Amino acid sequence: METATGKPLIELNDIKKVYPMGDVDVHALRGVDLDIVSGEMLAIIGPSGSGKSTLMNIIGCMDQPSGGSYHLDGQDVSSLDVKALARIRNEKLGFVFQRYNLLARTSARYNVQLPLFYAGQSGAEVEKKALAALDMVGLSAHAHHRPNQMSGGQQQRVAIARAMVGNPLVILADEPTGALDTVSSNEIMEIFRRMNRENGVTVIIITHEMEVARYCQRQIHIRDGKIIDDAPITDPVPFCLEGL
Numbered sequence: 463m464e465t466a467t468g469k470p471l472i473e474l475n476d477i478k479k480v481y482p483m484g485d486v487d488v489h490a491l492r493g494v495d496l497d498i499v500s501g502e503m504l505a506i507i508g509p510s511g512s513g514k515s516t517l518m519n520i521i522g523c524m525d526q527p528s529g530g531s532y533h534l535d536g537q538d539v540s541s542l543d544v545k546a547l548a549r550i551r552n553e554k555l556g557f558v559f560q561r562y563n564l565l566a567r568t569s570a571r572y573n574v575q576l577p578l579f580y581a582g583q584s585g586a587e588v589e590k591k592a593l594a595a596l597d598m599v600g601l602s603a604h605a606h607h608r609p610n611q612m613s614g615g616q617q618q619r620v621a622i623a624r625a626m627v628g629n630p631l632v633i634l635a636d637e638p639t640g641a642l643d644t645v646s647s648n649e650i651m652e653i654f655r656r657m658n659r660e661n662g663v664t665v666i667i668i669t670h671e672m673e674v675a676r677y678c679q680r681q682i683h684i685r686d687g688k689i690i691d692d693a694p695i696t697d698p699v700p701f702c703l704e705g706l
């Protein structure tokens with residue numbers, strides 16, 4: 463599936479990122495070319511320090527590349543200012559992090575509502591959307607629980623609901639299972655896969671674990687700031703038909 467312009471949803475051309483560190487430059491990305499079409503679910507795999515988070519920050523419009531071009535949904539975003547990038551993040555992207563990044567002392571529902579408040583929405587509709595998103599991740603009965611009363615797996619589900627509530631084109635998840643045990647990790651990956659299949663959201667998972675990547679359709683290996691391999695997942699984890 464392509465966007466209305468006939469282009470991939472995400473198109474990176476020769477993306478470079480240099481961090482000046484005093485006298486030396488750290489070349490975190492050394493010319494990344496990557497096309498992602500709408501509806502894909504892919505894993506970006508690589509060892510620590512290979513540039514995964516740097517790449518995610520650029521794809522997620524949280525940081526600008528030092529060189530190269532980036533088109534998202536047909537729009538050149540490599541030269542936009544901070545305000546325009548913030549709007550794109552809010553309208554088109556959802557984020558999930560290793561440490562959940564939830565407000566610990568407010569309810570799950572309030573956490574999920576926050577992106578809608580930032581987007582200028584208010585009223586009963588916001589509450590309805592948040593409850594629907596919590597329902598999608600199997601937490602409708604936990605809407606009034608606070609994250610500090612929840613397990614890691616439940617907190618990550620709240621974070622996925624928060625990422626989905628604005629109906630994004632893309633979900634970006636940086637090591638989303640990095641703090642979870644194997645059972646919760648599999649559960650979380652199953653939820654991402656369901657969001658991808660049932661809602662059509664494009665999912666990008668950053669991981670250093672092959673087991674996690676096996677929930678995706680495509681794997682991209684990155685090393686020393688370059689893509690060294692880009693291939694389909696040939697032995698995916700069987701799809702779980704049971705509800706959560």
Ligand code: ADP
Nearest residue numbers: 481488490508509510511512513514515516517
């Ligand atoms: P990964 O997520 O794969 O562990 P990163 O993208 O975090 O890798 O880092 C890639 C390289 O860039 C590493 O050498 C790291 O030390 C460096 N780096 C990342 N962020 C910064 C920064 N803000 N300032 C300087 N160097 C950085």
Ligand code: MG
Nearest residue numbers: 514515516636
């Ligand atoms: Mg990282």
